[in-house]
Amino acid sequence: MSERRSREDRIAADLESIAAQLREGEATLYGYDVELASDGRVQRGGVACAGGWFAFEFDERGRR
Template sequence: MGERRSREDRIAADLESIATQLRDGDATLYGYEVELESDGRVQRGGITCADGWFAFELDERRKP
């Protein structure tokens, strides 16, 4: 039986693959939207890549 990778290792590998595809022009970033708020911003979007659709949200709001 093969070596089991942790969940974090698998996600990191997937993100590295998506980043490489973006850099190489083999993936496309779509419809990110930025919501400006008094305490920061939130970015939402998605990326089409060889593995399918990757949706994301980056919450850059400051925490109290």
């Protein structure tokens, strides 16, 4: 297995763990949406979880 694949597998496992904690109420989601005119939306936030803090940004601008 390549080093890149191992890193991707580790991140996937971390995200699965965070998702499970959110579903079980063991993590807290902090987030907000930002409307950007007609270009779309950006969602930003973070999750306080057992592993610390996970920050995210989903940029939907330009998606059609």
